[in-house]
Amino acid sequence: MARKLLLEHINVPGINTFDVYRQKGGYRAVEKALKMTPDEVVEEVKKSGLRGRGGAGFPTGMKWSFLAKPEGVPRYLVCNADESEPGTFKDRYLMTYIPHALIEGMIVSSFALGAKTSYIYVRGEMMPQIRILERAIAEAKNAGFLGKNILGSGYDLELYVQPGGGAYICGEETALLESLEGKRGNPRIKPPFPAIAGLYGCPTVVNNVESIAATVPIINDGGEEYAKIGIGRSTGTKLISASGNLVRPGVYEIELGLPVEEFIYSDEYCGGIANGKRLKATVAGGSSVPVLPANLTLKLANGDPRLMSYESLSEGGFATGTMMGSGGFIAFDEDQCIVRNTWNFARFYHHESCGQCSPCREGTGWMEKVLHRLEYGHGKMSDIDLLVDVSKKIEGNTICPLGDAAAWPVASAIRHFRDEFEWHVKEPVKCLDTNYGLANYANPIAKAEVTTEN
């Protein structure tokens, strides 16, 4: 069995309550951190090599060290619990079943950053989780881990839960801050970055739920111990949300570096493809990352096994690779239609575009329309190149990464599944009730086809 750091006690009855969590060693990290200096806590997180678990994979310790510390200005820590990336549901799981892991991480992280007030911004649809967190905060406060003079250390911290209003864009950190200020979730132009001017114009760090929870084992065992787990620059464990046509979808904690094939097929994890079908494609890191056919999911272009790590998943660049993203792993079986799914994702991004930047506002709608007509048998051959063209005009031309996130799934679907798109044009009637099937997407990759990009 692989090591579990976040979900070690997940099956202990009552682990969602303060008392049981405490009995299982909970809040030791707070006791330990409060005896250290804030800079020492930051140093441990740096040593751990922890990378942001929300999607971008930016080193958490480095992000913390950018925080400006002007005299007399409050600093804020805001937890990004606006989990909305299609395919990702690990934060909901963590907050539902082991909420104190997040509260404990919030206290440790707030102390490291010198924040006296911190917010957990939870997507509005997660009202049950908001109630769970509010109860957990009350329990922690009751036990002296929140409020004034925590454990006699002289450190004060108030922690609040803020509901969103239903907008994917608020997962982007500056849109989240706008929303927390009571405004529309329009991402801000950067610089300045939140570390300089964030919430209410004050220095602010925004971190994902899982990143914050990961600071607990880092402080308990030390950053160096944490860095021993994993592979290369992908240190530690990661929560993977597995969905789609799998025998056992769900949330799994893996040690980074696990082979993708083992993750999909072993009984410890997903248990293979449901209903005895074969794997056609995967989206490895949430809907925004490039989709890969089965063969490139399991193997790199040179034939080596692909691993669940930041580096291995992106090996080959966009030509033959994808990204770790938020760890939202979606598996498609041989009966699924890539065109239909690409249209579904394009509709999502069109719906969720905030409308600030015209390439995204107009481009996402345009892609949705073109994909819709391809899916329903009204498409032309030239539509396929049109989609690539539109996606290229969105990518890199918007204030926030939603534009890229909308462009990549479309561009990658055409890159790897072009024959399926062409089939939709050639067979406008047949494509309405038949699928293109597995085709050659699971065939072994010839070693000779190594691409040199990246």
Add this chain to the structure above:
Amino acid sequence: MLRVEEQQPVDFSSALLAKFDEIVKRYPEGKQKSALLPILHEVQAEQGWLSTSAMNRVADYLDIQDIEVYEVASFYTMYFLKPQGKYMLEVCRTGPCCLVGAEKLMNHIEQKLGVKEGEVTPDGLFSWRGVECLAACGYGPVLQIGPEYTFYENLNEQKVDDLIEDLRKK
């Protein structure tokens, strides 16, 4: 779309106003606008939707312009700018849920309730709509019902029929 309708006076219960006071305390002095989203959720939970009069009262309470409330209420998908059925069934319609049958389920709900997406049943009890990813992809198809946002996972037609019957009997 936001429409400024005929102004009907609106009553907020004292319990609701007490919640406003409690929420505003979470933010620094002068930053009470931060309370806007949570307050709108509370108003919708009590009233079922956000009428123009209700939004104007919230603006007064927070000492901000009416338009600042309208622009927020119309931006976020959770706020209803017109009355809905007592139970609004919100079904996830995004990729991973569609891989496991969400589209079929929405067709079934449409037939079962006899109303199109966004409409209200004649008895005023039900509305339904497809919503984007609810972050429960491993347990799809899923749906939620406000204002508590009770969550239903691993759904099929039978389970949805049972749920609708249960709600009818409530």
